[in-house]
């Protein structure tokens with residue numbers, strides 16, 4: 001009986017060229033190797049499963065290859081082969097999560113005191129290095145202060161901010177980015193082809209999006225789906241394994257929303273919760289569907305993560321609604337994600353978010369009304385102020401925050417997109433996009449603050465700004481708007497509009 005080797009292991013890149021989505025990392029290391037600028041300590045940071053340990057082993061090979069140090073390790077010499085197999089005596093892999101005490105670091109000191117047994121360097125790969133104790137960090141610092149010439153440390157970590165500054169300053173820091181969903185999906189498709197099993201485009205996309213930029217997680221999910229579905233991996237098999245609703249449910253929900261049928265939409269959301277599945281997952285799929293519709297509205301040929309059998313219905317829907325309206329619905333849906341992500345009772349939050357989306361035909365009428373266009377049965381407001389009810393007015397392009405959320409969504413960072421979607425106000429200060437987060441719950445503010453790097457990367461990619469800053473004070477506009485808001489809230493016509501349509505006051509602004 002032959003054992004099954006998991007895909008992540010079998011397809012672990014053995015050459016720098018095989019790495020997916022880490023071009024900057026690879027170029028940096030290759031340049032360093034070519035110019036023999038080799039640091040004594042490296043810190044590889046980034047999300048789990050994006051290639052840190054893989055690159056650490058490749059770097060060890062590059063340093064110890066018989067033909068090295070080289071930017072292209074041969075992969076064939078004894079040293080290269082032993083490192084690939086994890087059996088090289090000169091390359092030590094330690095997991096700080098399990099060996100975090102001072103004794104292990106003393107052990108480490110003894111190990112680094114000895115010369116390499118056969119190769120050029122002793123390479124110490126310390127995984128999850130942020131989990132070292134304070135004492136262990138102190139001992140490591142002692143080593144790094146006067147590193148022996150034959151020792152190279154490679155620290156890998158998902159939490160760079162937990163390292164003492166003294167350690168950071170002695171490491172060459174290399175940041176690993178989350179791998180874009182499209183690259184992960186393409187890699188899955190490539191592997192499926194080589195392994196000769198069927199993987200639909202939509203299934204690869206679903207797996208890539210569900211695992212948020214981690215290739216290792218994507219491969220292990222693919223292992224699980226294969227174990228369940230055999231040689232034919234399609235969207236429904238993936239959905240079943242990860243507990244997503246069947247696509248038919250997502251489509252039914254969308255059809256209820258499209259026709260403005262609030263009762264049907266809410267009852268679908270409730271049924272999903274009662275079935276024991278996660279209602280939040282249904283909502284997430286709905287957001288993905290809206291995103292797909294938006295893409296289809298601009299290009300009916302674009303591939304989507306949904307089953308091919310429903311494609312023509314989706315294209316028809318997308319073309320009929322058009323991209324401006326779909327953009328607004330997606331913005332509204334992303335705001336709902338913020339609500340769902342931060343809610344204690346997910347079912348209730350999903351009901352509210354779905355209910356708001358289902359009201360969109362009425363919101364359209366309120367907007368028309370507020371813009372001064374005649375709408376039957378309700379008198380136009382006489383206030384000189386304009387108020388928008390939950391959705392931005394038709395002439396307003398997507399807000400800065402909305403564009404950033406859309407960029408994150410496109411990168412596969414769904415949770416973060418939801419959080420940015422709940423930011424009410426954003427402004428540009430030179431090259432910096434400032435998110436005004438004063439009004440958000442503390443937990444959301446913290447998550448946003450901790451994701452500043454990722455936010456900046458998304459803003460940069462979407463050509464919005466060079467960096468993002470999270471401002472946690474109350475915004476000047478909020479303070480200024482307060483008076484105006486009170487005035488609008490007490491306006492009889494506005495009151496009546498809100499009463500008739502069951503809406504709520506979103507943002508308030510003065511017309512110039």
Ligand SMILES: [Zn+2]
Pocket residue numbers: 064065066067073074075076077078079080081
């Ligand atoms: Zn070699």
